[in-house]
Amino acid sequence: MELGLAGRRALVTGAGKGIGRSTVQALCAAGVRVVAVSRTQADLDSLVSECSGVEPVCVDLADWEATERALSSVGPVDLLVNNAGVALLQPFLEVTKEAYDMSFDVNLRAVIQVSQIVAKSMIARGVPGAIVNVSSQASQRALANHGVYCSTKGALDMLTKVMALELGPHKIRVNAVNPTVVMTLMGKANWSDPQKAKVLLDRIPLGKFAEVENVVDAILFLLSDRSGMTTGSALPVEGGFLAT
Template identity: 90%
Template sequence: MDLGLAGRRALVTGAGKGIGRSTVQALHAAGARVVAVSRTQADLDSLVRECPGVEPVCVDLGNWEATEQALSSVGPVDLLVNNAGVALLQPFLEVTKEACDTSFDVNLRAVIQVSQIVARGLIARGAPGAIVNVSSQASQRAVTNHSVYCSTKGALDMLTKVMALELGPHKIRVNAVNPTVVMTPMGQANWSDPHKAKTMLDRIPLGRFAEVENVVDAILFLLSDRSSMTTGSTVPVDGGFLAT
């Protein structure tokens, strides 16, 4: 199925690793022009070698002023994937101010800021657009030691709905994808303990974790005009976890 992404300009945050990197590769393969945002220059350098023509932007999205400066002149963007995120896991009684500040700065506030920059540009051009926020099944289910992470993703789901409500009249669609554990290198490392993995897998009707391409396929569909009547949705990519 041709998703009609060729020639469109996309911005992807958290582009250095995992879901973000695979999304950049898929968009590049589909003929989109991609701006890749990461805080790690080495990851961007290797990504540009793999995908010639990708425009790298190195910035820590947790820094509002630096982000404003880095993205203010990025130029016209049609599609946005807010993928950058951090997961700082602590028992509730040990949650620190630093973990709260960092998590909300990156997982929520940066989504607001980057989306504002892109949406203002779309509105000024009178152009339609699509935004996809990478959320999590943890937005809707409690997970031990994930109190701050779950909270940021719950807030991200509601932000997605409000953005869809306010940006819809400008023909800008906003959706979220909500994956289960994804077998990125980080996911493999965090869920390598068979006992820990079994407790989660037992709650997933399909009995397996997600592969990166499962999430990327959902993202590309929501970016494309194939989903032109879908906005304000949170799309599970979870093997049925949220159905149980």
């Protein structure tokens, strides 16, 4: 299915690894000019060598002032993927202030800040746009040791709805994708224990975790005009986990 994304300009956060990196690669292949944001310069360097034309921006999105400086002159953006995120897992009774602050700074506050910068530019230019927030099935299901992570993603789903409500009149669509465990390098490392994985897999009707391309395909669909009447949604990519 032709998505018609060629010629547009996108900004992707968390672009150095995993879902973000694969999203950048897919967008470039679709003829999109991409601004890739990561806190790791080495990841950006290797990404630029793989995808010519990618514009790298190295910044830690947990730093509000540095993010403002780095993105204030990023130029016109038509598509935004808020993918950057952290997963700091602790039992509820052991949650630390540091883990709480870092999780909400990156998983929620940075989404607000980056989206404000991009959306204000879209509105000033009078152009339509699309924003996709990478959420999680953990926004809707309690998982042990995920108290802070689940909370950030639950908040992100509601933020997505509010953004859709307020930005819709400006013809800016905002949606979330909510994957299960994704087989990135991090996903494989965290869920390589068969016993640990079985507990979750037994709750997934399709009996498997998501591959990166499953999530990237959903992101590209929501960025494209093929989803032109979809906004404020949370699209599950979780093999039926939320149906159980």
